[in-house]
Amino acid sequence: MKKEEKQGVRPEPDGQSKKKAGVVKVTVDYDVCASTGTCVQVCPEVFEIRSDGFLYLFMEEVPAELQKKAIEAEDLCPTGAITLVGDDGKPLR
Numbered sequence: 041m042k043k044e045e046k047q048g049v050r051p052e053p054d055g056q057s058k059k060k061a062g063v064v065k066v067t068v069d070y071d072v073c074a075s076t077g078t079c080v081q082v083c084p085e086v087f088e089i090r091s092d093g094f095l096y097l098f099m100e101e102v103p104a105e106l107q108k109k110a111i112e113a114e115d116l117c118p119t120g121a122i123t124l125v126g127d128d129g130k131p132l133r
């Protein structure tokens with residue numbers, strides 16, 4: 041068997057490929073967000089404050105390479121408006 045074939049993603053017995061592990065979703069309680077911009081400074085790939093003064097998200101699922109920054113944004117949010125949720129639907133922390 042070729043090396044590439046050994047490393048390929050194997051389908052599950054039911055024909056489905058394995059679910060992507062480690063999906064993290066970001067949610068913001070907009071009633072609590074004070075538009076301080078801290079999260080934007082820490083993780084501008086995910087968070088944005090637009091000219092209307094409100095916070096927006098560029099994405100709901102945070103890719104692995106941005107999760108560390110998103111967690112830092114959650115930690116530093118002064119109002120606790122950010123919640124990161126794991127695969128199981130529970131907050132990461």
Ligand code: SF4
Nearest residue numbers: 073074076077079117
């Ligand atoms: S850090 Fe918190 S309060 Fe500030 S803009 Fe982001 S979500 Fe809103």
